[in-house]
Amino acid sequence: MTGYLFVLPWMIGFLLFMAYPIYFSMNMSFHKVIISSEGIQKTWLGWNNFKYAFLSDPLYLEELVTFIKSVVFMIPIVIVFSMMVALLINQPIRMKGFFRAVFFLPVVITSGQVVKELFKQGAASVPIVQRYGIVEYIQTNFDPSWSEPIISIIEQLIVILWYSGVQILIFLAGLQKVNTQIYEAASIDGASPWEIFWKITLPSIKPFILVNIIYTIVDLFTNSLNDVIELIKVNMFQIDTGFGYATSLAWIYFAVIFVLLLIVVAIFGRNDDYNPRQAGR
Amino acid sequence: MKLEATAFRKAVRSVDRGLLIRIGYKIKKILLGKQGNDGIVFKLAVYGLLISVGFVYVYPIFFMISQSFKSLGDLLDPTVSWIPKALHMDNFYKAWKVLDFPKSFGASLFNSILPAIAQTGSCALVGYGIARFRFPGKSVMLAFILLTFIIPVQVVMIPLFLLFKQYGMLGSPLPFIVPALFAGGMKSALFILIYTQFFRTIPKSLEESAQLDGAGALKIFIRIILPISTPAIVVVFLFSLVWHWNETYTVSLYLGDSMRTLPVMLQQFELSFTQLFSSSSAGAQKVNINESIKLAGTVLIILPLLLLYLFAQKWFVEVIDKTGITGE
Numbered sequence: 168m169t170g171y172l173f174v175l176p177w178m179i180g181f182l183l184f185m186a187y188p189i190y191f192s193m194n195m196s197f198h199k200v201i202i203s204s205e206g207i208q209k210t211w212l213g214w215n216n217f218k219y220a221f222l223s224d225p226l227y228l229e230e231l232v233t234f235i236k237s238v239v240f241m242i243p244i245v246i247v248f249s250m251m252v253a254l255l256i257n258q259p260i261r262m263k264g265f266f267r268a269v270f271f272l273p274v275v276i277t278s279g280q281v282v283k284e285l286f287k288q289g290a291a292s293v294p295i296v297q298r299y300g301i302v303e304y305i306q307t308n309f310d311p312s313w314s315e316p317i318i319s320i321i322e323q324l325i326v327i328l329w330y331s332g333v334q335i336l337i338f339l340a341g342l343q344k345v346n347t348q349i350y351e352a353a354s355i356d357g358a359s360p361w362e363i364f365w366k367i368t369l370p371s372i373k374p375f376i377l378v379n380i381i382y383t384i385v386d387l388f389t390n391s392l393n394d395v396i397e398l399i400k401v402n403m404f405q406i407d408t409g410f411g412y413a414t415s416l417a418w419i420y421f422a423v424i425f426v427l428l429l430i431v432v433a434i435f436g437r438n439d440d441y442n443p444r445q446a447g448r
Numbered sequence: 449m450k451l452e453a454t455a456f457r458k459a460v461r462s463v464d465r466g467l468l469i470r471i472g473y474k475i476k477k478i479l480l481g482k483q484g485n486d487g488i489v490f491k492l493a494v495y496g497l498l499i500s501v502g503f504v505y506v507y508p509i510f511f512m513i514s515q516s517f518k519s520l521g522d523l524l525d526p527t528v529s530w531i532p533k534a535l536h537m538d539n540f541y542k543a544w545k546v547l548d549f550p551k552s553f554g555a556s557l558f559n560s561i562l563p564a565i566a567q568t569g570s571c572a573l574v575g576y577g578i579a580r581f582r583f584p585g586k587s588v589m590l591a592f593i594l595l596t597f598i599i600p601v602q603v604v605m606i607p608l609f610l611l612f613k614q615y616g617m618l619g620s621p622l623p624f625i626v627p628a629l630f631a632g633g634m635k636s637a638l639f640i641l642i643y644t645q646f647f648r649t650i651p652k653s654l655e656e657s658a659q660l661d662g663a664g665a666l667k668i669f670i671r672i673i674l675p676i677s678t679p680a681i682v683v684v685f686l687f688s689l690v691w692h693w694n695e696t697y698t699v700s701l702y703l704g705d706s707m708r709t710l711p712v713m714l715q716q717f718e719l720s721f722t723q724l725f726s727s728s729s730a731g732a733q734k735v736n737i738n739e740s741i742k743l744a745g746t747v748l749i750i751l752p753l754l755l756l757y758l759f760a761q762k763w764f765v766e767v768i769d770k771t772g773i774t775g776e
Binding site for chain 1 (some may be wrong): 762
């Protein structure tokens with residue numbers, strides 16, 4: 168029972184600053200809400216806000232789909248990149264601490280306005296990319312509905328990589344927990360580093376891949392720089408649509424995140440494989 | 449005599465060959481290593497990759513710093529790429545004024561340190577409760593904690609805005625401090641998880657012996673657990689500080705015009721710049737905004753964070769190493 172004593176603050180906080188606002192915003196999403204100096208005026212609309220978002224809103228669906236597409240591209244980039252860096256740092260090298268510090272550095276500044284500023288000044292794209300006409304190549308060879316997200320990814324490549332800081336550390340932590348005896352045994356048996364990576368390292372850090380994918384998705388979706396959130400914000404202060412419509416957009420957005428996470432957990436969360444970490448113990 | 453000489457030569461040659469083979473083998477071993485990942489070639493590849501990827505990684509920061517020192521002439525001159533002809537401090541002077549640095553720095557500090565302290569304390573308490581106690585409804589609670597992590601702020605922002613308005617908390621840092629006191633607020637789910645994982649690594653025997661001496665749970669937590677949890681505490685505090693520092697979205701909503709933090713000022717940089725320099729100074733010394741001035745402002749904003757990171761990076765990295773944030 169003393170457990171409750173410790174978690175009590177969270178419970179109060181959750182009820183006040185989460186549960187109540189959630190209820191309130193769900194309620195708002197079914198209304199047309201006008202907030203004036205006299206108070207809040209609500210008119211019941213039923214599902215009309217949602218219908219409008221899907222059927223009539225000229226921008227929302229389009230922005231949402233574009234964003235989801237770019238996220239689908241960004242996740243593998245972030246995961247592969249962070250795994251690669253983690254594997255490199257995990258090697259017996261000098262200045263390990265220095266490299267870790269370098270790759271974690273962006274976490275300190277990635278949020279918010281500063282990144283936006285860097286975007287604008289063009290500091291976020293890799294300088295080599297423009298020189299070789301990669302962008303033009305993609306533009307001519309892909310369908311515009313796919314080339315657009317790909318190009319936007321190339322243009323912001325560094326910033327995308329900047330979202331890998333925490334993931335790198337999570338992978339590193341995972342790699343360090345792998346029993347070193349398995350590596351020794353495998354190399355005595357004549358396994359090449361390549362085989363060791365696929366047969367031992369990768370399966371052992373599989374749970375961390377799942378965690379990282381989830382973290383990446385949440386990080387990308389709740390980042391205030393993305394276009395969908397921008398659009399929700401714009402709608403909030405528009406008189407003809409207003410808060411009610413903005414909250415229903417936010418709820419649709421949340422549903423998308425939730426479904427995406429469920430899919431990821433369904434694909435990567437199965438625990439059927441042989442797990443070398445347990446086998447080594 | 450002659451026979452001896454040839455035998456001798458033969459012997460030398462065979463030793464030679466053996467030696468050569470051995471040397472060759474050794475070189476191969478040095479280059480490629482015994483296991484494939486301890487040779488020089490491999491090491492070079494690792495360092496090469498780390499250094500080049502690392503460079504790309506910090507490139508925007510270098511770019512920003514180099515750019516911020518450039519005068520207008522340097523900016524337009526294509527021959528000047530990385531190192532400006534002269535360190536043009538004027539950019540910083542202007543940016544300092546536009547940002548109203550001392551005042552906004554104070555606001556930023558106020559708005560990030562207080563919520564960070566509140567969050568550090570409350571999340572520790574909750575994290576300990578989850579790590580050490582069983583109680584009915586715990587799994588439901590965990591599910592809800594994860595839910596708060598994935599729910600976008602936009603969903604609850606407006607109701608919270610109205611709530612804070614009702615209590616007259618708008619325009620002060622209270623909308624950030626009060627939820628933080630109750631283990632809520634920005635990314636608190638992550639902090640609770642960090643603490644939970646960290647507390648789980650502490651052996652239970654420590655608490656058990658204190659229990660035998662008759663100490664209560666709260667006393668054990670404060671006297672025994674907290675003092676040995678410095679790394680986790682420091683990291684949560686720093687994360688919380690940094691994220692609150694960088695926040696613009698909710699800050700501009702809740703604080704309005706009464707308090708402007710540095711990132712909010714950056715948002716309005718161009719506007720304030722024109723007000724300050726272009727219009728007022730009677731045409732004669734009219735200054736136009738350029739990239740360098742804006743980037744100087746950006747440097748000014750992240751400089752405190754960079755300094756903090758310089759001192760604290762050891763902690764950041766260590767705790768995530770130790771706790772792995774994640775559960776298994």
